[in-house]
Amino acid sequence: MPITSIDTDHETLTTSIVADFAASRQRLWDAYADPRLIEQFWGPETYPATFTRHDMFPGGQSRYSMTGPEGDVAAGYWEFLSVDAPNSFEVLNGFAGEDGEPNRDMPSMRMEFAFEDTGDGSRLTVVTHFNSLEELEQLVEMGMIEGTTSAMSQIDAVLADLRTFAADIPTHMQKLSDTQVRVSRVIRGSVEDVWRAHHDVELLRKWMYGMDGWELTECVPPAGKGSSTRYRWVPGEGVDGEAFSIIGDVLDSDAPHRLVHTEQMEGYPGTTINELTLTAVPEGTLLVYVMTYESAEVRDQILATGMTDGMELSYQRLDGVLA
Numbered sequence: 001m002p003i004t005s006i007d008t009d010h011e012t013l014t015t016s017i018v019a020d021f022a023a024s025r026q027r028l029w030d031a032y033a034d035p036r037l038i039e040q041f042w043g044p045e046t047y048p049a050t051f052t053r054h055d056m057f058p059g060g061q062s063r064y065s066m067t068g069p070e071g072d073v074a075a076g077y078w079e080f081l082s083v084d085a086p087n088s089f090e091v092l093n094g095f096a097g098e099d100g101e102p103n104r105d106m107p108s109m110r111m112e113f114a115f116e117d118t119g120d121g122s123r124l125t126v127v128t129h130f131n132s133l134e135e136l137e138q139l140v141e142m143g144m145i146e147g148t149t150s151a152m153s154q155i156d157a158v159l160a161d162l163r164t165f166a167a168d169i170p171t172h173m174q175k176l177s178d179t180q181v182r183v184s185r186v187i188r189g190s191v192e193d194v195w196r197a198h199h200d201v202e203l204l205r206k207w208m209y210g211m212d213g214w215e216l217t218e219c220v221p222p223a224g225k226g227s228s229t230r231y232r233w234v235p236g237e238g239v240d241g242e243a244f245s246i247i248g249d250v251l252d253s254d255a256p257h258r259l260v261h262t263e264q265m266e267g268y269p270g271t272t273i274n275e276l277t278l279t280a281v282p283e284g285t286l287l288v289y290v291m292t293y294e295s296a297e298v299r300d301q302i303l304a305t306g307m308t309d310g311m312e313l314s315y316q317r318l319d320g321v322l323a
Contacts, residue, residue, distance in 0.1 A: 044150035047068050224253050231247075248263045258275070
């Protein structure tokens, strides 16, 4: 059990939890920065979490849900108030409704996470600030401390996975729900470089042309919120296949960390919403795409086309371009 102390102070309206780990401070920080990892321990053991959004930068947000053994779901959100990697971050933590959006009628709390080196590894101190004594007592009564203790007891197993951030691991796809998938990969380059590679026409033509033998003949990349995108791929001589175009609209853009856009094959029904998040990790940038489809059937049809393999081929080229 990594937790070494738990303290509740009714005068300052805070709870403080200190936990020690036999892993480096950077490694512990990375476990909180990666949605693939934090969802393995943020929920109590009987209420595993799924993160559908995790933007670890000031002004960014997270959305998660925890599913109980009887299928009951508890949803929550974070709003990042500050981020000082790999030393500390501060969030507003609260409850979310069935639509995943913050429920402002429920209590929220400010949480400070501080990471430091120790002689044997690292230490995490989590201080939670409550708005009133009533809210503190209400959330403690709801089992907040027991839930946090259960959640943090799972971190050691996550930290033992030393290859999670290796840049030689191929593109990984996870099904989050009937309509959502998450695609992730570490890219060898800074967050700023990876962001630029998704917005610069000349760079895009060097890595995003699809399977070998194809050409990206039209390229209108994102240009901020409200802009439209258009890409057209054409098979080269002797290559089987028909030319096609992908169009979309940019719904949100927060350079150089987050991009949300629609995606549609021109001339065909159906629209996908793609959420791209870029996070700095030791070997480069963790690229995460959360894709929301109109139905499970559409999701499975698109995955069956070999989408993940195609993305991996493109990201291999991107590694080379940024190198």
